Amino acid sequence: MAxxxxxxxxxxxxxxxxxLREIAAKRQxxxxxxxxxxxxxxxxxxxxxxYANVKSSQPVGEEQSLPTLGNVHIAQGSTSxxxxxxxxxxxxxxxxxxxxxxxxxxxIRYEQLIxxxxxxxxxxYYQCEDDCPELVEQLDSFARPLIAAGRxxxxxxxxxxxxxxxxxxxxLHQDMDAQIALVAWQRIDKFDxxxxxxxxxxxxxYEGIDHHxx
Numbered sequence: 001m002a003x004x005x006x007x008x009x010x011x012x013x014x015x016x017x018x019x020l021r022e023i024a025a026k027r028q029x030x031x032x033x034x035x036x037x038x039x040x041x042x043x044x045x046x047x048x049x050x051y052a053n054v055k056s057s058q059p060v061g062e063e064q065s066l067p068t069l070g071n072v073h074i075a076q077g078s079t080s081x082x083x084x085x086x087x088x089x090x091x092x093x094x095x096x097x098x099x100x101x102x103x104x105x106x107x108i109r110y111e112q113l114i115x116x117x118x119x120x121x122x123x124x125y126y127q128c129e130d131d132c133p134e135l136v137e138q139l140d141s142f143a144r145p146l147i148a149a150g151r152x153x154x155x156x157x158x159x160x161x162x163x164x165x166x167x168x169x170x171x172l173h174q175d176m177d178a179q180i181a182l183v184a185w186q187r188i189d190k191f192d193x194x195x196x197x198x199x200x201x202x203x204x205x206y207e208g209i210d211h212h213x214x
Contacts, residue, residue, distance in 0.1 A: 063182065063189030063202065066090050071118060071213045079172075080111055087174045088125050088158060089114055090186050091211075101147050103140055103155040107162045107173055113154060117185045120208045121152035124199065125181040127159070135179065138194045152207050185211040 066085055069092030074080065080093045094114035101121065113123050124139055126132065143155045160175040178190035182199060184206035191198070 062191070063187050066186050066188065068186055069093070071211070074111065078111070084110065086188050087176045088123065088181055088183050088188070090117065090183055090188050094118065099154060101152055101154060103143050103147070104157065105136075106157060107159045108154075108156050109164070109172055113156065113183075116152070116154055117183060118211045119152065120210050121154060121184075122203050122207045123154045123156060123183045125156055125158040125176060125183065127157070127176055127179055127181075132179070135194055138196075139180075142196060142199060146203070151203075153203065185209070 064086070069082065069085060069089070071091075072093045073096045074093045076095050076097065080089075082093060084090075084092050089110050092114060094111050095109070096115070097112070098115050098119060099108055099112050101116075116123060124143065126135055126139060128135065139155050143153055146153050158176050158181065159173050160171055162171055162173050163169075164172050176190065179192045180190065180194070180199075182189040182202045184202070187202075187206055189198070189202055
């Protein structure tokens with residue numbers, strides 16, 4: 001009788017050790033699965049970050065990416081000491097103050113609006129031989145709701161004959177060779193027909209990105 005009792009106790013002990021080994025093995029499998037799962041999630045996050053960075057550097061349409069001409073401030077009312085590398089310009093010497101975010105019917109100095117670009121704004125320039133009321137109305141309808149919502153957007157006329165209020169010796173704007181120019185910091189896209197999808201894609205990509213040095 002005592003022998004059977006000892007045998008039963010030993011069997012129970014052996015079964016308990018087996019169960020412990022199975023529990024330990026199960027825990028190890030679960031730990032391995034968690035590590036693998038965590039690695040997959042981490043790899044996915046890194047991949048998404050890389051994809052987002054690459055995507056943000058790609059053009060949204062047919063715009064050009066231009067080298068920066070710097071963020072130097074110049075005296076209000078003065079002319080840029082260097083020639084800009086695009087018309088309208090996308091970076092370079094500019095005035096310290098911002099033009100209010102708005103739709104303008106008259107030209108504004110390039111040197112003024114470059115600061116708006118530096119502050120994360122987008123400028124839509126239009127240039128027409130006549131008053132192009134239909135294009136102006138289309139741009140107006142696109143821009144005003146965004147500006148009213150606090151977005152950083154300016155719509156302004158480009159006039160290659162404009163000499164400003166003081167009648168400068170040479171025009172303060174240049175011919176931009178297109179009816180429409182979308183301009184952000186170091187980015188420009190030009191075309192001749194109103195294309196809301198193209199304008200919106202450019203605006204949503206580049207608006208709100210601060211470009212102050214440092």
